[in-house]
Amino acid sequence: MESVTIKNVEKTFPNRDNKTFFTVFKDISLDIKEGEFVSLLGPSGCGKSTLLNIVAGLDKPTSGAAYVGETKISGPGSDRGVVFQEAALMPWLNVIENVMFALKKTMDKATAKKHAEKYLKLVHLSKFLHSYPHELSGGMKQRVAIARALSMDPKVLLMDEPFGALDEQTRMMLHKEVQFIWEQTKKTILFVTHNIRESILLSDRIVLMGTRPGGIIKIFPVDLPRPRIPSSPEFIQLEEDIMSILGGEIEKVMREEMGDDFNSKKASLLYGTDSNMGNHI
Numbered sequence: 001m002e003s004v005t006i007k008n009v010e011k012t013f014p015n016r017d018n019k020t021f022f023t024v025f026k027d028i029s030l031d032i033k034e035g036e037f038v039s040l041l042g043p044s045g046c047g048k049s050t051l052l053n054i055v056a057g058l059d060k061p062t063s064g065a066a067y068v069g070e071t072k073i074s075g076p077g078s079d080r081g082v083v084f085q086e087a088a089l090m091p092w093l094n095v096i097e098n099v100m101f102a103l104k105k106t107m108d109k110a111t112a113k114k115h116a117e118k119y120l121k122l123v124h125l126s127k128f129l130h131s132y133p134h135e136l137s138g139g140m141k142q143r144v145a146i147a148r149a150l151s152m153d154p155k156v157l158l159m160d161e162p163f164g165a166l167d168e169q170t171r172m173m174l175h176k177e178v179q180f181i182w183e184q185t186k187k188t189i190l191f192v193t194h195n196i197r198e199s200i201l202l203s204d205r206i207v208l209m210g211t212r213p214g215g216i217i218k219i220f221p222v223d224l225p226r227p228r229i230p231s232s233p234e235f236i237q238l239e240e241d242i243m244s245i246l247g248g249e250i251e252k253v254m255r256e257e258m259g260d261d262f263n264s265k266k267a268s269l270l271y272g273t274d275s276n277m278g279n280h281i
């Protein structure tokens, strides 16, 4: 495990005309401690994935920099493992071969196999080593993707809405799995999510991002003992505190996207931007 530091990071992208630029966020600074579990939460388009991609080294900041420990990030590296919403497994390889694929570049086949088996055991897939991706459920595929990322023994695990495409039951199972993995491996984890409940269940701290202009609005420490109970009064209170800020941000995005068609009452009914409604944003 290792710390992650984000220092005065700004990101602009070109507009459609390719002549002008828009700023996704600017002046973002964040220190993530060794072994800490931090979630990035915010409305669609606020730049959560962009920030994660900068830490992954898949995207470059326009200004500022990100670091793993003392090392400035200049590209992807084996010190960071990434899990995306889609597992992106190779369909012609079975489970263990998928995990071994990248490992074989840096170690002999027998060692790669041992590593792959160890991490597939950690995600409880020992019985499925020889299954092919089309034989697996969505949740199982994501567990393979997690095992693949962990098998490189990265110092930091970056997860971009890893459970966003899964049904509620599978998602709940994988929350338990991620907590188990985090406790076993003590990895530093940066986790992008839309889901308030998910962020409270898993994180040490929740970084709430806003949009137009983008940036960090507030950081919520989650001082609740684990495993966390969503029906507990403290959990519900935190959920409401976060939603009361986030609701306004979502409304801002919708107002901009819908222009004259925006209707606040209708929006809260449709999308649950009311503080009492829906925690899945």
Ligand SMILES: Nc1ncnc2c1ncn2[C@@H]1O[C@H](COP(=O)(O)OP(=O)(O)OP(=O)(O)O)[C@@H](O)[C@H]1O
Pocket: 013, 014, 024, 042, 043, 044, 045, 046, 047, 048, 049, 050, 051, 194
């Ligand atoms: N390569 C790119 N070129 C141009 N614009 C981009 C690029 N990548 C992202 N953007 C824009 O940057 C903004 C932030 O996108 P990003 O995907 O980081 O947001 P997000 O908070 O992760 O959104 P979501 O929750 O919907 O995934 C969006 O307006 C998006 O359209």
